[in-house]
Amino acid sequence: MKTQELIHETETYSAANYHPLPIVLAKGEGIWVWDVEGKKYMDCLSAYSALNQGHRHPKIMKTLIDQAGRVTLTSRAFHNDQMGALLKKLCLMSGMDMALPMNTGAEAVETAIKTARKWGYKVKGVPNDKAEIIVCANNFHGRTVTIVTCSTEHQYRDGFGPFTPGFKVVEFGDASELEKAITPNTVAFLVEPIQGEAGILMPPEGYLTKAREICTKNRVLFIADEIQTGLGRTGKLFAYEHEKNAKPDMLIIGKALGGGVYPVSAVVSSKEVLGVFKPGDHGSTFGGNPLGSAVARTALEVIVDEKLVENSRELGNYLLNQLRGIPSKHVQEVRGRGLFIGVEIKQSSGKARPFCERLMAEGLLAKETHDQVIRLAPPLTIKREDIDWIVERMKKILA
Ligand SMILES: *Cc1c(COP(=O)(O)O)cnc(C)c1O
16 A cells, blocks of 8 residues: 555656656665565665665765764865775776766766867867767667767657767677777777676677777777676676776776765776866866765775675676576576676567566566566675575576
8 A cells, every 4th residue: 555655656746767666665774675565675686786785784874974974065166085085995996097076877977978088189189079989889878968879779869869979889799890980080989898788788708808909009098887887796896807908098987886875976097088187177066075985985995895896706607507507488598797697588478577577576676678688786795595595586487
């Protein structure tokens, strides 16, 4: 009853830009959430990987409350005593020189695009307003007008034009197409190391290494959008590390950087690249605020201290093997890396959503992505016995 009333209230007053599963959550702790009726579920979506550290991680909550008791927002018109330490940690962990803090993922992608263009004009010497950025088909980089310009998803663009010029689309995974698309005016290649929203699509082995090589040869910035794949999700700190010599010029980080409590994102890069910014070029009122900075630093500490990257790698392999062992006539393919796993349902078995609804009835929350794929991405704090719990439920709904 309560559930229906709350859904009715929400649907009455909310723009209908989402189609959530019919469940109303009221509490979360670790890998578990509870609905308003008191029913317990395992969270295998983790807010699209923004909850890698789990719900309300005690250390992150302590930092949030402590920092809230001191100062929360200063604006960048003044320095604060938290931002520097976060950016230093981010640079040390990623092997980069400098960072530019923002709030949401889309803002960080916008920041990366602006950075690449400015670098193109000021450093590479591209003629004014001629910069081109290459993106991949089926990408997901966010929802602003400029970013949906890059999308190949009809619905993401429909009704939102006119769009931003200066983008070219190539096939994901095809390095020779990338090479052919480059012109003297190309400033950057923007790519997700694994395409998450597209259905956990992995490029062929060696693609990122080749893309890196091609970018270096042509003086094009190689930008990795690791908003979803980063911070341990795929069993490495960053997904580009699965390949040799694939370090990007610019990393875009978000989601789990905020520890599941506060939106924090950043662009991390070299002095040469982020050095193009002068005071007044770019900014954000909330970007780099002390509350978000303190939370994000603790969110990073938790990933390192609790060995969440290693846990993701080990338990991800285990889960992948267990899922592949399930006999089912509905499964097309099980793929993924670390705890970033897609179970693709055969077209002949219908769409993935009814499978997700059955999982929900079994106490497991997962969301379909791109019609055919069940995405399993639990918090990286998950334990082996919880993985067995997932496998039991997957067995039941796939039988
Ligand atoms: C979620 C996501 C974004 C956008 O982040 P928001 O915080 O929703 O704006 C961008 N790129 C990738 C790869 C994402 O998964």
